[in-house]
Amino acid sequence: MAAKVNAAHILVETEKKAKELKERINGGEQFADLAKKYSSCPSGKKGGDLGWFGRGDMVPEFEKAAFGGNAGEVAGPIRTSFGWHLILIKEQK
Numbered sequence: 001m002a003a004k005v006n007a008a009h010i011l012v013e014t015e016k017k018a019k020e021l022k023e024r025i026n027g028g029e030q031f032a033d034l035a036k037k038y039s040s041c042p043s044g045k046k047g048g049d050l051g052w053f054g055r056g057d058m059v060p061e062f063e064k065a066a067f068g069g070n071a072g073e074v075a076g077p078i079r080t081s082f083g084w085h086l087i088l089i090k091e092q093k
Contacts, residue, residue, distance in 0.1 A: 002092035003055070004054050004092070005053060005091070005092050006050075006052045007050050007053070007087055007090055008031060008032065008049045008090065009035070009041065009048050009086060010031070010038060010041075010044070010048050010086045011044070011083050011084070012040065013083050014083075018077035018086055021034050021038060022076065022086055031047070031074065031086075033047070035047050040083065048088065059080045059082070061079065061080045065078045065087050066089060067092075069089045070089065070092075071090065071091050073088075073089050074086055074088050074089075075089060
């Protein structure tokens with residue numbers, strides 16, 4: 001099981017918007033480009049990059065998705081108290 005995850009995310013207000021962005025990513029658009037344009041998190045300016053984090057660093061729903069997927073996958077939409085997330089799992093170790 002992964003002890004740390006290197007991930008990026010896109011934070012939006014609605015599930016509908018998150019699903020729309022996921023479809024665009026699945027269609028070939030770049031995650032980082034969409035994060036810069038649509039994410040309401042300050043990390044959006046960096047393409048959504050959150051860097052490496054361990055267990056307990058993120059809210060439980062976000063953490064479960066980030067640690068539960070595989071590197072290269074986009075998890076979500078995931079709902080947290082902050083809104084709706086798409087999570088790009090870059091690496092796990």
